[in-house]
Amino acid sequence: MKKPAGYGEKRSTKKRVGCEKKFTNKGAWSKQEDQKLIDYIQKHGEGCWSSLPQSAGLLRCGKSCRLRWVNYLKPDVKRGNFGEDEEDLIIKLHALLGNRWSLIAGRLPGRTDNEVKNYWNSHLKKKLMRMGIDPNNHRLGERASGTSKSFESKDQTSNPLISAADNNAVLDSTCGSASKTTSSLPDLNLNLNVGAPSVDGQMQLSEANSHKELEPAPFTTLLLFG
């Protein structure tokens, strides 16, 4: 269901901590605020988010400005429904990367991590569940636990590949990322030619594996969607 323009404008403030108090404006962005942010970034470029609000005359914290720009105002942000190819790609990448939304979004030109994450939570998780696949570990025939709100893969041990591979390596926070990765990651042979519309059109193993605490790839979805 599509929200009308100006959706959420009356969004009120909830508990607010985090941003400094001098940045009093929170909640939905007004058109004027958007315009200020766009104007400023067009003039000065992205960056220096912490000082941007003051310079741009916005009563927002830098984080909020960055988020608004990246997720909504940036000219190359693609809005609208996800195509089937995009869906497949997200599912495949999620199987490989877990909830690494920024990495996944990086393979989907014009899509933001927030958008991908929302789409996953509202559509793709359910789609996989309907297909009998546990969206947490992409395994067939495993009942996904909990409701749509609560089965994010916080519990890494629920991942069969992690738990099977080396629980100690995962649980021992003193382990370096490299050893952690190699100990919990099977040799996936990830010359992942998944048709990502990225520059080189391929998912590079080095990139995926270089990410710390990479959650390994379950295979069911790869098989189903491959």
Add this chain to the structure above:
DNA sequence: AAGTTCATCAACCGCCGGATG
């Protein structure tokens, strides 16, 4: 028509890691 539940998604928060002094 009115009330309730569900689905969506913008925006928030806390945390983390890298850079810098």
Add this chain to the structure above:
DNA sequence: CCATCCGGCGGTTGATGAACT
């Protein structure tokens, strides 16, 4: 080293409209 700042990330919240009763 240690402290601080900043940018970025992932998880979560809650306002809203749609669908349902």
